[in-house]
Amino acid sequence: GHPLALIAGPCVIESEDIVLKTAEQVKAIADRLDMPLIFKSSYLKDNRSSAESYQGPGLEKGLKILQKVKDTFGIPVLSDIHDAHDAEACAEVLDVIQVPAFLSMQTTLLLAVARTGKVINVKKGQFLAASDMQTAINKITGQGNDRILLTERGTFFGYHNLIVDMRNLKIMRDLGYPVVLDPTHAIRKYGVSSSDPRGGAKEFIFGLTRAGVAAGVDALFIETHPDCDGALCDAASMLPLQKLEELLKQAKAIDELIKPHLPFDETGLYDYKNYSGK
Template identity: 50%
Template sequence: MINQLANVLPHFRHTNSGQFFLMAGPCVIEGEDMALRIAEQVRTITDRLQIPYIFKGSYRKANRSRLDSYTGIGDEKALRILQKVSREIGVPTVTDIHESEEAAMAAEYVDVLQIPAFLCRQTDLLIAAAKTGKVVNVKKGQFLSGESMQFAVDKVRQSGNPHVILTDRGNSFGYSDLVVDYRNLPIMRGFDVPVVMDVTHSLQQPNQSSGVTGGKPQLIETIAKAAIAVGADGLFIETHPTPATAKSDGANMLALDGLEALLRKLTRVRAAIQEGGAAGIAPMPA
């Protein structure tokens, strides 16, 4: 299914490598130098491992726990940085939008428009994103089943845009935790769309008493390995040179210097799964 994206994403390389693709970058654009540094380092790694790569960065954070939480450096400034990343590093880019009127604006700068999980049922937002003609990545709501995401896919396709990705980021578990139901990945893949596992956000611990979201980054490898094992087409991983100083979501990020080792392990998992399929080993029953 990765080839569904190859024809519409500029600079989307290595699509014939048989690897999963990667969406990775900081939670929010903090500045030009850092964005270019992260993108260049990740591209070097993904080129070495022949993993197709999309740079991720939010131009603005709208879903914050507290009024004083960091939201960004300014919309146009951040979007221009995303555009510069694409042009100078040679990778496609993805950013999230929050309201219908943002779709056309963001589409001028990036290749993929992302619909946040809490907004995945917002019909006007999905239609606006679809009408830009960009690839639309819809994150599954923490409150929804994989089956229910068929309707989000239908909204985009029936608006004239066949380029849809679905991303799982876990389901709410009580008030302050998330759990990943891996059944959702093959279920959503059954809608004939590429399916991504948002590894780092699925390890968040939201709604903490401090108003700052917590996380369990020590389980990043576990979540990622399991996602590849059940057939995820792509992975979404937020990464930062120093997560402890990140302006947003640092508690569940992967340190940038740990990315290559993780990806090497995941490519071996992917190869083992593919070899098993080629040998005619039947998958486990659903």
């Protein structure tokens, strides 16, 4: 089977400098652990709790920075997308286009990204059963694109609380696509600003990651930052970059132990090596 893959990077693009610095370090870690890597950082965050919050550099400037990541480090890149009109521009640069959880039912957006032919990572809506992801899959495959990732990032469980239902990993894997676990968003506490330390419960990142890998996933999605305290978005929930390697070591060891026991066919996370360097 394919090895456990990693999607990681800062929540939002803050500057070319921070992005390149983070990408370099994340790549070094992934290389040491022999994990396929997709670098993640968003050019726009459109669902922040305040219009005054930093939203990112925007489409054009953001994609340029992500292109520089590709050129410099030869790794595939991912950003989420909030507007179907952005799809074609995104496809010029991104290797994986991500549909945010809140938008996982939006037909126009799903069709637009599907048509780009790129790998599409759909995050399961916090308001959806895992089996409902079949509707997103159908919209994408209906456009002739079946390179799909499905990401669990927590389900609404009472006000201001997300829960990771480990059953969802199996249910989504049984839909026939690689499954990604995002523990860093699952531990966000909505209703509290992500710049407030109480806005996230980082003490659960390690446990949820280990649990998800043991249940069975194809990749981890970890938002991480070299200086969480100074981060402009999701400071309360990102994993400090200094702890990433330890987390991945534990995860990889569990993955190698249990993957041979898993009944499902290991199609892995596609051949990302081919996307890098473009």
